Amino acid sequence: MKFTTSSILQAMNGTGMIPVFNHTDISVAKGVLEASYKAGIRVFEFTNRTENSLQIFQELVQYAEKYPDLIMGIGTIFTVEDAVAYTEAGAQFIVSPALIPELAVHCNSQNIFWIPGCATMSEIYAAKKLGATLVKAFPGNVVGSAFVAAAKSVYPDLNIMPTGGVEPSEANLSEWFRAGVFCVGMGSQLFNKEWIKNQQFDLLENKIADTLKIIAKL
Template sequence: MRFSNSEMLQAMSETGMIPVFNHVDIEVAKGVLDASYKAGIRVFEFTNRATNSLEVFKELYNYAGKYPDMVMGIGTIFTREDANAFIEVGADFIVSPALIPELAVHCNSKNVFWIPGCATMSEIFQAKKLGATLVKAFPGNVVGSAFVAAAKSVYPELHIMPTGGVEPTEENLKEWFDAGVHCVGMGSQLFKKDWIKNQQYDLLEDKIAETLKIIQGCKL
Protein backbone atom coordinates (compact mmCIF):
# COMPACT_ATOMS: atom_id res chain seq x y z
CA MET A 1 0.00 0.00 0.00
CA ARG A 2 1.18 3.53 -0.76
CA PHE A 3 -0.04 4.92 2.56
CA SER A 4 -0.42 3.51 6.06
CA ASN A 5 -3.77 3.76 7.84
CA SER A 6 -2.34 6.38 10.18
CA GLU A 7 -1.05 8.45 7.25
CA MET A 8 -4.48 8.39 5.62
CA LEU A 9 -6.22 9.32 8.87
CA GLN A 10 -3.79 12.19 9.30
CA ALA A 11 -4.37 13.47 5.76
CA MET A 12 -8.13 13.33 6.34
CA SER A 13 -7.79 15.24 9.58
CA GLU A 14 -5.43 17.89 8.23
CA THR A 15 -7.64 18.89 5.30
CA GLY A 16 -10.87 18.08 7.14
CA MET A 17 -12.84 17.29 4.00
CA ILE A 18 -13.05 14.49 1.44
CA PRO A 19 -14.70 15.27 -1.91
CA VAL A 20 -17.11 12.52 -2.99
CA PHE A 21 -17.45 12.42 -6.77
CA ASN A 22 -18.44 10.25 -9.73
CA HIS A 23 -18.56 10.86 -13.46
CA VAL A 24 -18.69 8.64 -16.52
CA ASP A 25 -16.22 10.84 -18.44
CA ILE A 26 -12.58 10.38 -17.44
CA GLU A 27 -11.61 13.82 -18.75
CA VAL A 28 -14.18 15.47 -16.48
CA ALA A 29 -12.96 13.36 -13.56
CA LYS A 30 -9.39 14.48 -14.26
CA GLY A 31 -10.48 18.13 -14.32
CA VAL A 32 -12.24 17.76 -10.99
CA LEU A 33 -9.27 15.96 -9.45
CA ASP A 34 -6.88 18.69 -10.64
CA ALA A 35 -9.12 21.46 -9.25
CA SER A 36 -9.44 19.59 -5.95
CA TYR A 37 -5.70 19.14 -5.57
CA LYS A 38 -4.90 22.75 -6.45
CA ALA A 39 -7.44 23.87 -3.83
CA GLY A 40 -5.70 21.83 -1.13
CA ILE A 41 -7.45 18.43 -1.17
CA ARG A 42 -5.21 15.45 -0.34
CA VAL A 43 -7.83 12.70 0.02
CA PHE A 44 -10.30 12.02 -2.80
CA GLU A 45 -13.20 9.55 -2.92
CA PHE A 46 -14.48 8.44 -6.29
CA THR A 47 -17.78 6.54 -6.08
CA ASN A 48 -18.89 3.31 -7.69
CA ARG A 49 -22.16 4.65 -9.07
CA ALA A 50 -21.91 4.08 -12.82
CA THR A 51 -21.47 1.04 -15.02
CA ASN A 52 -17.97 2.19 -16.06
CA SER A 53 -16.81 3.36 -12.62
CA LEU A 54 -14.07 0.73 -12.42
CA GLU A 55 -12.59 1.77 -15.77
CA VAL A 56 -12.77 5.48 -14.93
CA PHE A 57 -11.28 4.97 -11.47
CA LYS A 58 -8.41 2.87 -12.84
CA GLU A 59 -7.44 5.62 -15.27
CA LEU A 60 -8.02 8.37 -12.70
CA TYR A 61 -5.86 6.56 -10.15
CA ASN A 62 -3.03 6.32 -12.66
CA TYR A 63 -3.49 9.99 -13.56
CA ALA A 64 -3.32 10.92 -9.88
CA GLY A 65 0.18 9.47 -9.80
CA LYS A 66 1.46 12.95 -10.61
CA TYR A 67 0.28 13.91 -7.12
CA PRO A 68 2.28 11.51 -4.91
CA ASP A 69 0.59 12.76 -1.72
CA MET A 70 -2.98 12.33 -3.01
CA VAL A 71 -4.83 9.48 -1.32
CA MET A 72 -7.34 7.88 -3.73
CA GLY A 73 -10.26 5.85 -2.41
CA ILE A 74 -13.42 4.29 -3.78
CA GLY A 75 -16.89 4.63 -2.28
CA THR A 76 -20.33 3.03 -2.64
CA ILE A 77 -18.91 -0.47 -2.25
CA PHE A 78 -21.30 -3.23 -1.12
CA THR A 79 -19.60 -6.53 -2.03
CA ARG A 80 -16.20 -8.13 -1.54
CA GLU A 81 -16.09 -8.72 -5.31
CA ASP A 82 -16.40 -5.00 -6.04
CA ALA A 83 -13.92 -4.18 -3.29
CA ASN A 84 -11.42 -6.63 -4.73
CA ALA A 85 -11.78 -5.24 -8.25
CA PHE A 86 -11.01 -1.69 -7.08
CA ILE A 87 -8.22 -2.83 -4.74
CA GLU A 88 -6.56 -4.55 -7.70
CA VAL A 89 -6.44 -1.26 -9.64
CA GLY A 90 -4.95 0.61 -6.68
CA ALA A 91 -7.69 1.95 -4.36
CA ASP A 92 -6.05 3.22 -1.17
CA PHE A 93 -9.23 2.85 0.88
CA ILE A 94 -12.74 1.43 0.61
CA VAL A 95 -15.92 3.22 1.73
CA SER A 96 -19.32 1.57 2.11
CA PRO A 97 -22.70 3.20 2.82
CA ALA A 98 -23.45 0.29 5.16
CA LEU A 99 -21.78 -1.95 7.74
CA ILE A 100 -21.09 -5.18 5.83
CA PRO A 101 -19.12 -7.77 7.85
CA GLU A 102 -17.85 -9.78 4.86
CA LEU A 103 -16.51 -6.56 3.33
CA ALA A 104 -14.70 -5.74 6.58
CA VAL A 105 -13.16 -9.21 6.77
CA HIS A 106 -12.01 -9.05 3.15
CA CYS A 107 -10.43 -5.60 3.47
CA ASN A 108 -8.73 -6.61 6.71
CA SER A 109 -7.29 -9.70 5.00
CA LYS A 110 -5.90 -7.46 2.24
CA ASN A 111 -4.66 -4.89 4.78
CA VAL A 112 -6.78 -2.23 3.08
CA PHE A 113 -8.24 0.68 5.05
CA TRP A 114 -12.05 0.42 5.08
CA ILE A 115 -14.71 2.85 6.23
CA PRO A 116 -18.17 1.42 6.99
CA GLY A 117 -21.39 3.42 7.00
CA CYS A 118 -23.08 3.51 10.41
CA ALA A 119 -26.33 5.10 11.59
CA THR A 120 -26.78 3.52 15.05
CA MET A 121 -24.70 2.89 18.15
CA SER A 122 -25.11 -0.86 17.56
CA GLU A 123 -23.55 -0.52 14.11
CA ILE A 124 -20.68 1.52 15.53
CA PHE A 125 -20.13 -1.17 18.17
CA GLN A 126 -20.02 -3.88 15.50
CA ALA A 127 -17.75 -1.75 13.30
CA LYS A 128 -15.30 -1.34 16.16
CA LYS A 129 -15.35 -5.10 16.80
CA LEU A 130 -14.47 -5.62 13.14
CA GLY A 131 -11.52 -3.24 13.48
CA ALA A 132 -12.83 0.05 12.10
CA THR A 133 -10.92 3.17 13.18
CA LEU A 134 -13.05 5.56 11.11
CA VAL A 135 -16.79 5.22 10.47
CA LYS A 136 -18.98 7.07 8.02
CA ALA A 137 -22.04 8.60 9.71
CA PHE A 138 -24.54 8.11 6.93
CA PRO A 139 -26.81 9.64 5.86
CA GLY A 140 -25.44 12.68 7.66
CA ASN A 141 -28.56 14.78 7.19
CA VAL A 142 -30.61 12.02 8.87
CA VAL A 143 -28.37 11.04 11.81
CA GLY A 144 -27.31 14.65 12.50
CA SER A 145 -24.53 16.19 14.54
CA ALA A 146 -26.16 15.16 17.84
CA PHE A 147 -25.59 11.53 16.89
CA VAL A 148 -21.90 12.22 16.32
CA ALA A 149 -21.57 13.97 19.69
CA ALA A 150 -23.34 11.09 21.46
CA ALA A 151 -21.16 8.49 19.72
CA LYS A 152 -17.99 10.40 20.61
CA SER A 153 -19.05 10.54 24.27
CA VAL A 154 -19.15 6.73 24.33
CA TYR A 155 -16.24 6.06 21.95
CA PRO A 156 -13.98 9.14 22.25
CA GLU A 157 -11.15 7.46 20.35
CA LEU A 158 -13.34 6.64 17.33
CA HIS A 159 -13.02 8.84 14.24
CA ILE A 160 -16.28 9.82 12.53
CA MET A 161 -16.90 11.23 9.05
CA PRO A 162 -20.43 12.38 8.20
CA THR A 163 -21.42 12.22 4.54
CA GLY A 164 -24.72 13.25 2.98
CA GLY A 165 -26.22 16.65 3.63
CA VAL A 166 -22.98 18.30 4.76
CA GLU A 167 -23.05 21.86 3.46
CA PRO A 168 -20.07 24.12 2.57
CA THR A 169 -21.22 26.86 4.95
CA GLU A 170 -19.62 28.11 8.15
CA GLU A 171 -22.77 27.44 10.16
CA ASN A 172 -23.15 23.83 9.02
CA LEU A 173 -19.47 22.93 9.16
CA LYS A 174 -19.03 24.47 12.62
CA GLU A 175 -21.94 22.35 13.87
CA TRP A 176 -20.26 19.16 12.65
CA PHE A 177 -16.77 19.97 13.90
CA ASP A 178 -18.09 21.16 17.27
CA ALA A 179 -19.71 17.70 17.54
CA GLY A 180 -16.28 16.12 17.16
CA VAL A 181 -16.03 14.85 13.57
CA HIS A 182 -12.63 13.78 12.22
CA CYS A 183 -13.49 15.10 8.76
CA VAL A 184 -16.52 15.46 6.50
CA GLY A 185 -17.43 13.97 3.14
CA MET A 186 -19.02 16.31 0.63
CA GLY A 187 -20.50 15.60 -2.80
CA SER A 188 -23.42 17.31 -4.52
CA GLN A 189 -23.25 20.35 -2.20
CA LEU A 190 -19.74 21.00 -3.51
CA PHE A 191 -19.88 19.92 -7.15
CA LYS A 192 -22.41 22.20 -8.79
CA LYS A 193 -23.90 20.51 -11.85
CA ASP A 194 -23.48 23.59 -14.05
CA TRP A 195 -19.81 23.91 -13.14
CA ILE A 196 -19.17 20.28 -14.03
CA LYS A 197 -21.24 20.44 -17.22
CA ASN A 198 -19.47 23.60 -18.39
CA GLN A 199 -16.09 22.43 -17.11
CA GLN A 200 -15.71 25.54 -14.95
CA TYR A 201 -13.01 23.98 -12.83
CA ASP A 202 -11.69 27.36 -11.70
CA LEU A 203 -14.99 28.03 -9.92
CA LEU A 204 -14.85 24.58 -8.34
CA GLU A 205 -11.27 25.16 -7.19
CA ASP A 206 -12.26 28.47 -5.58
CA LYS A 207 -15.24 26.87 -3.82
CA ILE A 208 -13.18 23.98 -2.44
CA ALA A 209 -10.43 26.34 -1.26
CA GLU A 210 -13.04 28.54 0.44
CA THR A 211 -14.61 25.49 2.12
CA LEU A 212 -11.24 24.22 3.35
CA LYS A 213 -10.53 27.66 4.81
CA ILE A 214 -13.86 27.60 6.69
CA ILE A 215 -13.02 24.13 8.03
CA GLN A 216 -9.64 25.27 9.33
CA GLY A 217 -11.42 28.09 11.14
CA CYS A 218 -13.91 25.63 12.66
CA LYS A 219 -11.06 23.53 14.04
CA LEU A 220 -9.44 26.40 15.95
Protein backbone atom coordinates in the same frame (compact mmCIF):
# COMPACT_ATOMS: atom_id res chain seq x y z
CA MET B 1 2.65 3.85 -3.61
CA LYS B 2 0.94 2.10 -0.71
CA PHE B 3 -0.31 4.39 2.04
CA THR B 4 -0.66 3.10 5.59
CA THR B 5 -3.87 3.42 7.60
CA SER B 6 -2.22 5.94 9.90
CA SER B 7 -1.01 8.08 6.99
CA ILE B 8 -4.46 8.05 5.39
CA LEU B 9 -6.09 9.03 8.68
CA GLN B 10 -3.53 11.78 9.15
CA ALA B 11 -4.22 13.17 5.67
CA MET B 12 -7.99 13.03 6.22
CA ASN B 13 -7.72 14.85 9.52
CA GLY B 14 -5.19 17.29 8.09
CA THR B 15 -7.55 18.70 5.45
CA GLY B 16 -10.75 17.87 7.31
CA MET B 17 -12.70 17.21 4.12
CA ILE B 18 -12.88 14.41 1.57
CA PRO B 19 -14.59 15.13 -1.77
CA VAL B 20 -17.00 12.38 -2.83
CA PHE B 21 -17.45 12.34 -6.60
CA ASN B 22 -18.52 10.26 -9.58
CA HIS B 23 -18.80 11.01 -13.27
CA THR B 24 -19.05 8.94 -16.44
CA ASP B 25 -16.73 11.23 -18.44
CA ILE B 26 -13.02 10.80 -17.70
CA SER B 27 -12.16 14.33 -18.87
CA VAL B 28 -14.59 15.77 -16.33
CA ALA B 29 -13.31 13.46 -13.59
CA LYS B 30 -9.73 14.55 -14.32
CA GLY B 31 -10.72 18.21 -14.22
CA VAL B 32 -12.46 17.79 -10.87
CA LEU B 33 -9.53 15.85 -9.44
CA GLU B 34 -7.03 18.47 -10.57
CA ALA B 35 -9.14 21.34 -9.20
CA SER B 36 -9.47 19.50 -5.90
CA TYR B 37 -5.75 18.91 -5.59
CA LYS B 38 -4.86 22.50 -6.48
CA ALA B 39 -7.32 23.69 -3.83
CA GLY B 40 -5.56 21.63 -1.16
CA ILE B 41 -7.31 18.24 -1.17
CA ARG B 42 -5.05 15.27 -0.41
CA VAL B 43 -7.64 12.49 -0.03
CA PHE B 44 -10.18 11.91 -2.81
CA GLU B 45 -13.08 9.45 -2.86
CA PHE B 46 -14.48 8.36 -6.21
CA THR B 47 -17.72 6.36 -6.02
CA ASN B 48 -18.84 3.11 -7.60
CA ARG B 49 -22.21 4.32 -8.88
CA THR B 50 -22.24 3.89 -12.66
CA GLU B 51 -21.57 1.07 -15.08
CA ASN B 52 -18.21 2.48 -16.16
CA SER B 53 -17.03 3.56 -12.69
CA LEU B 54 -14.23 0.98 -12.57
CA GLN B 55 -12.87 2.05 -15.95
CA ILE B 56 -13.03 5.75 -15.00
CA PHE B 57 -11.37 5.04 -11.67
CA GLN B 58 -8.54 3.08 -13.30
CA GLU B 59 -7.78 6.00 -15.64
CA LEU B 60 -8.15 8.51 -12.81
CA VAL B 61 -5.64 6.64 -10.64
CA GLN B 62 -3.15 6.68 -13.50
CA TYR B 63 -3.74 10.41 -13.98
CA ALA B 64 -3.27 11.00 -10.25
CA GLU B 65 0.25 9.54 -10.36
CA LYS B 66 1.52 13.07 -11.02
CA TYR B 67 0.37 13.88 -7.47
CA PRO B 68 2.37 11.41 -5.34
CA ASP B 69 0.85 12.65 -2.06
CA LEU B 70 -2.77 12.33 -3.26
CA ILE B 71 -4.59 9.36 -1.72
CA MET B 72 -7.26 7.81 -3.95
CA GLY B 73 -10.10 5.77 -2.48
CA ILE B 74 -13.34 4.22 -3.67
CA GLY B 75 -16.80 4.56 -2.17
CA THR B 76 -20.18 2.83 -2.52
CA ILE B 77 -18.64 -0.62 -2.13
CA PHE B 78 -20.97 -3.42 -1.05
CA THR B 79 -19.17 -6.62 -2.07
CA VAL B 80 -15.78 -8.24 -1.63
CA GLU B 81 -15.63 -8.70 -5.40
CA ASP B 82 -15.88 -4.95 -5.97
CA ALA B 83 -13.34 -4.30 -3.23
CA VAL B 84 -10.88 -6.63 -4.95
CA ALA B 85 -11.44 -5.04 -8.37
CA TYR B 86 -10.94 -1.51 -7.10
CA THR B 87 -7.93 -2.20 -4.90
CA GLU B 88 -6.31 -3.92 -7.88
CA ALA B 89 -7.09 -0.72 -9.80
CA GLY B 90 -5.26 1.33 -7.18
CA ALA B 91 -7.77 2.22 -4.46
CA GLN B 92 -5.96 2.98 -1.21
CA PHE B 93 -9.10 2.73 0.94
CA ILE B 94 -12.63 1.35 0.75
CA VAL B 95 -15.79 3.17 1.86
CA SER B 96 -19.17 1.49 2.22
CA PRO B 97 -22.59 3.03 2.86
CA ALA B 98 -23.31 0.13 5.23
CA LEU B 99 -21.62 -2.10 7.79
CA ILE B 100 -20.82 -5.30 5.88
CA PRO B 101 -18.96 -7.91 8.00
CA GLU B 102 -17.52 -9.92 5.09
CA LEU B 103 -16.12 -6.74 3.59
CA ALA B 104 -14.49 -5.90 6.91
CA VAL B 105 -12.97 -9.37 7.19
CA HIS B 106 -11.59 -9.17 3.65
CA CYS B 107 -10.09 -5.70 4.09
CA ASN B 108 -8.55 -6.65 7.44
CA SER B 109 -6.99 -9.77 5.93
CA GLN B 110 -5.49 -7.73 3.08
CA ASN B 111 -4.43 -4.79 5.28
CA ILE B 112 -6.77 -2.44 3.41
CA PHE B 113 -8.12 0.63 5.17
CA TRP B 114 -11.94 0.37 5.21
CA ILE B 115 -14.65 2.76 6.37
CA PRO B 116 -18.10 1.32 7.12
CA GLY B 117 -21.32 3.31 7.05
CA CYS B 118 -23.11 3.44 10.41
CA ALA B 119 -26.40 5.03 11.47
CA THR B 120 -26.94 3.47 14.92
CA MET B 121 -24.93 2.86 18.09
CA SER B 122 -25.28 -0.88 17.52
CA GLU B 123 -23.64 -0.55 14.11
CA ILE B 124 -20.84 1.58 15.57
CA TYR B 125 -20.26 -1.03 18.27
CA ALA B 126 -20.13 -3.81 15.66
CA ALA B 127 -17.81 -1.75 13.46
CA LYS B 128 -15.40 -1.20 16.33
CA LYS B 129 -15.47 -4.92 17.16
CA LEU B 130 -14.53 -5.59 13.53
CA GLY B 131 -11.58 -3.21 13.83
CA ALA B 132 -12.86 -0.02 12.19
CA THR B 133 -10.70 3.02 12.97
CA LEU B 134 -13.04 5.47 11.21
CA VAL B 135 -16.79 5.16 10.68
CA LYS B 136 -18.95 7.00 8.19
CA ALA B 137 -22.08 8.55 9.72
CA PHE B 138 -24.48 7.99 6.85
CA PRO B 139 -26.72 9.47 5.69
CA GLY B 140 -25.44 12.57 7.47
CA ASN B 141 -28.53 14.65 6.81
CA VAL B 142 -30.66 11.95 8.46
CA VAL B 143 -28.55 11.02 11.51
CA GLY B 144 -27.50 14.64 12.14
CA SER B 145 -24.81 16.23 14.28
CA ALA B 146 -26.62 15.26 17.49
CA PHE B 147 -25.97 11.60 16.67
CA VAL B 148 -22.27 12.32 16.27
CA ALA B 149 -22.15 14.13 19.61
CA ALA B 150 -23.99 11.27 21.32
CA ALA B 151 -21.69 8.66 19.77
CA LYS B 152 -18.62 10.63 20.87
CA SER B 153 -19.95 10.80 24.44
CA VAL B 154 -19.99 6.99 24.56
CA TYR B 155 -16.86 6.44 22.44
CA PRO B 156 -14.62 9.52 22.98
CA ASP B 157 -11.84 8.03 20.83
CA LEU B 158 -14.19 7.27 17.93
CA ASN B 159 -13.30 8.85 14.58
CA ILE B 160 -16.46 9.85 12.68
CA MET B 161 -16.88 11.15 9.12
CA PRO B 162 -20.41 12.31 8.25
CA THR B 163 -21.30 12.10 4.56
CA GLY B 164 -24.53 13.12 2.89
CA GLY B 165 -26.03 16.54 3.41
CA VAL B 166 -22.82 18.19 4.64
CA GLU B 167 -22.76 21.73 3.25
CA PRO B 168 -19.75 23.94 2.42
CA SER B 169 -20.98 26.75 4.68
CA GLU B 170 -19.49 27.98 7.92
CA ALA B 171 -22.76 27.47 9.78
CA ASN B 172 -23.18 23.84 8.71
CA LEU B 173 -19.53 22.91 9.09
CA SER B 174 -19.39 24.54 12.54
CA GLU B 175 -22.29 22.36 13.63
CA TRP B 176 -20.52 19.18 12.55
CA PHE B 177 -17.09 20.04 13.93
CA ARG B 178 -18.56 21.20 17.25
CA ALA B 179 -20.15 17.77 17.49
CA GLY B 180 -16.68 16.25 17.25
CA VAL B 181 -16.29 14.90 13.72
CA PHE B 182 -12.86 13.74 12.57
CA CYS B 183 -13.46 15.00 9.02
CA VAL B 184 -16.40 15.36 6.63
CA GLY B 185 -17.26 13.81 3.30
CA MET B 186 -18.83 16.19 0.81
CA GLY B 187 -20.44 15.41 -2.53
CA SER B 188 -23.36 17.08 -4.28
CA GLN B 189 -23.33 20.10 -1.97
CA LEU B 190 -19.78 20.86 -3.08
CA PHE B 191 -19.91 20.00 -6.76
CA ASN B 192 -22.12 22.62 -8.41
CA LYS B 193 -23.89 20.89 -11.30
CA GLU B 194 -23.58 23.86 -13.64
CA TRP B 195 -19.86 24.19 -12.98
CA ILE B 196 -19.37 20.50 -13.70
CA LYS B 197 -21.56 20.64 -16.81
CA ASN B 198 -19.68 23.66 -18.16
CA GLN B 199 -16.31 22.37 -16.92
CA GLN B 200 -15.72 25.56 -14.93
CA PHE B 201 -13.06 23.90 -12.80
CA ASP B 202 -11.55 27.21 -11.70
CA LEU B 203 -14.78 28.07 -9.87
CA LEU B 204 -14.78 24.63 -8.25
CA GLU B 205 -11.16 25.06 -7.17
CA ASN B 206 -11.99 28.37 -5.50
CA LYS B 207 -15.02 26.88 -3.75
CA ILE B 208 -13.03 23.94 -2.39
CA ALA B 209 -10.20 26.23 -1.26
CA ASP B 210 -12.69 28.48 0.55
CA THR B 211 -14.30 25.44 2.21
CA LEU B 212 -10.93 24.17 3.41
CA LYS B 213 -10.19 27.60 4.87
CA ILE B 214 -13.44 27.47 6.84
CA ILE B 215 -12.57 24.02 8.15
CA ALA B 216 -9.02 25.07 9.07
CA LYS B 217 -10.44 27.99 11.03
CA LEU B 218 -12.85 25.71 12.86
